[in-house]
Amino acid sequence: MASEIQVIIDIILAASPAFATYYLAALGHGIFEKSGVLNLAIDGVFTLGVAIAFAVTAVSGNPNLGLIAAIASASAFGLLIAYLTIKLPISHGAIGLSIMFVGYGLASLVGVPVRRVNPSANWYPMDDLFWLSLIVGSIAIGILIHYMLSRTKLGAAIRATGENPHAASSLGISVMKIRLISGMLGYALIGAGSALFVLAYTQSWTEGTGMGHGWIAFAVSLSAGRDPIVTMLASTVFAALLKYQYNIQAALKISPHITNMIPFVAALAAMVIFMVTPLHRKLAPPKSLGKRYFKEERTV
Amino acid sequence: MRVVVIRRVKPLPFGGIIIPLISIIIGILLSALVLYGVGVPPDIYFSTIATSFLSPQILRSFVLLTALGAALILSFSGAVWNIGAEGQMIWGMIGAGYIGVFVAASSYYISPSELPIYQAMPGVMILDASPTKPVISVLHMAPPLGQALMILVAILLGGLWALIAGSLKAFLEIDEVASTLILNYIAYFSFNYLVSEPLRGLSVQAKQFLRTDALHYALRFVRIPVPGTTVTYMEVALAVGVFIIVWFLLKYTTLGLRLKILGSNPNALKAAGVSTRKYIIIALTLSGLIAGSVGAMIFGANFYRLEKIDNIVTPPTQNMGYTAILVSWLSMLDIRAVPVSAYIVAALMQAGSELQARLGTGGVSGIVSGSAITYTLIGFVLITFTILRVFTEYELKFVRGEKSGE
DSSP states (O other): OHHHHHHHHHHHHHTHHHHHHHHHHHHHHHHHHHTTOOOOOHHHHHHHHHHHHHHHHHHHSOHHHHHHHHHHHHHHHHHHHHHHHHHSOOOHHHHHHHHHHHHHHHHHHHHHHHHHHOSOOOOOOOSHHHHHHHHHHHHHHHHHHHHHHHHSHHHHHHHHHHHOHHHHHHTTOOHHHHHHHHHHHHHHHHHHHHHHIIIIIIOOOOTTTTTTHHHHHHHHHHHTTTOHHHHHHHHHHHHHHHHTHHHHHHHHTOOGGGGGGHHHHHHHHHHHHHHHSTHHHHTOOOTTTTOOOOOSEEEO | OEEEEEEOSSOOTTHHHHHHHHHHHHHHHHHHHHHHHTTOOHHHHHHHHHHHTTOTTHHHHHHHHHHHHHHHHHHHHTTOOOOOHHHHHHHHHHHHHHIIIIISEEEEEOOGGGHHHHHHSTTEEEEEOOSSSOEEEEEOSOHHHHHHHHHHHHHHHHHHHHHHHHHHHHHHOOOHHHHHHHHHHHHHHHHHHHHHTTTOOSSHHHHHTTBOOOOOGGGSOOBOOOTTOOOBHHHHHHHHHHHHHHHHHHHHOHHHHHHHHHHHOHHHHHHTTOOHHHHHHHHHHHHHHHHHHHHHHHIIIIISSOBOOSOTTSOTTTTHHHHHHHHHHHTTTOGGGHHHHHHHHHHHHHHHHHHHHHHHHHTOTTSOOHHHHHHHHHHHHHHHHHHHGGGGTEEEEEEOSOOOOO
């Protein structure tokens, strides 16, 4: 009996890097979108965060520096997106996609030269204590964010900005400030998720590592209605799918060449499930998500 | 003194030309700066870009990007963002590949002693002359029919793949950017599965690498005999055909008009009793059909076989599904400008791979990959364009006085 419990605990712990990656990234994405900014840059910045975390860790020898560098650079992008979409009447989708491509390009430019000299880096340890701290840490962050969004003035302001920025503004909320804060905070979490993806999950980097997983985080957040607690459940499912895709493939006796597809098919399925069930009414997206907030005249 | 953004009384004169041009120039400069940071000398970068505008090698990507750009304009006109041309092209490749290698012709093992007989036989191609297990490809139908079938099935599969995202958007309101992108990854992995197992070839090479057998000579698209280029008659015909069809659709048909209204004012469409769902599906499917046909070109005019994608950064589509977004945006969704922006983007793409080759001999090899340059360049031009496009309708004004809030 005791050994069975041990096995289950091991299974859960080993999936913690994948869980922390998806949960933190989806959480961050959710905060930013709660404030009304359609976030299509996520995959590019995620891929760039992965490359920066790898490069800084490989050069400095310290994974914590890699994590910090990824968080810092990702939050800079969050600030940039929030600033541009507020100051100019530009399409959220267009700026997001453009930044996605820049992210892909910069990721290769940052990672490839470093990898040539240092093919490996000092990754995070693969031990139970670190894994446990990842789970506890990300759940704690999730609960904090949940509290912040639902119980604090800042959270109310973020939600109000997402629902109706004009009304929020007339109540004295600075839409600019709120979106800058949620952009920075949201992207800091996306950056943290991306860093953990390479430093704790894949523990190797080649050109293209991380690509597509930003979109999975996007789908996780969408299918959980951007709610921090529901996102936790959705992330658990996706972490299990990612970590144990080869076991699933072996159990279902499907081709190993199909294995990589599993998280992506699940991402699509999760969005469909969310939309066909009453979930999407209970956890409806912010009403002004992706709408331009512009009052005809604006000081740059 | 402060700077404000206000709406113009009249749109910026020649904004449709000036803004894309300035964006390209600024985008090139910004990417040069970034590339300089990783050790690419700007003089080499600029000279590579300059020479690639005159290189005959860009003809092929120019032709394919014109078709893809037109395809995306169809969907973008309806404000339906088809970012999934990559996946649709991949399915086009699969469709054309299946027909080309398994239906219009197919491969057989023969005994080594029969090899000389088959070598002399018309319509038979020796795929693998190995002394133990030779493989031949036998033609089953007239080549023009086979080629037509290849393209037809490619079109169909590309359209069906886009139809998935179209239905998700129309019936479930799932953002098409996310779904088409996720579908791209699913398409890449499906492609890898298909070429590794069900469609894997018989020849030694196919056994060694995960790939299909090669396409029969007679089914390969014929190249135009211009030195320095690899473009085929079929690709040129496709691009011209697609261009005329899309131009006609958007300019002269109800369908085109309704697509444009879907993009500018979907509520007007609803008020007129027209189903917006239907037009969302049409917009995505039509552009998927065209992307599928481009997939057939990639297979039948260039690769002649399907091979496992080792790294999703470098798919056989050369990321043209993404570069085509740049083509259609730079043309300001005006179909007449598509060939011009396709030409510019084709030259920039060529510069990316040319630069990689040049740096290889210059001692900094391995520092930059072709796709890194392409992505960086596309990204910076797009960001600049997205920001500058605002100024076709808005302008900056310097006014006196205090800041009056937001």
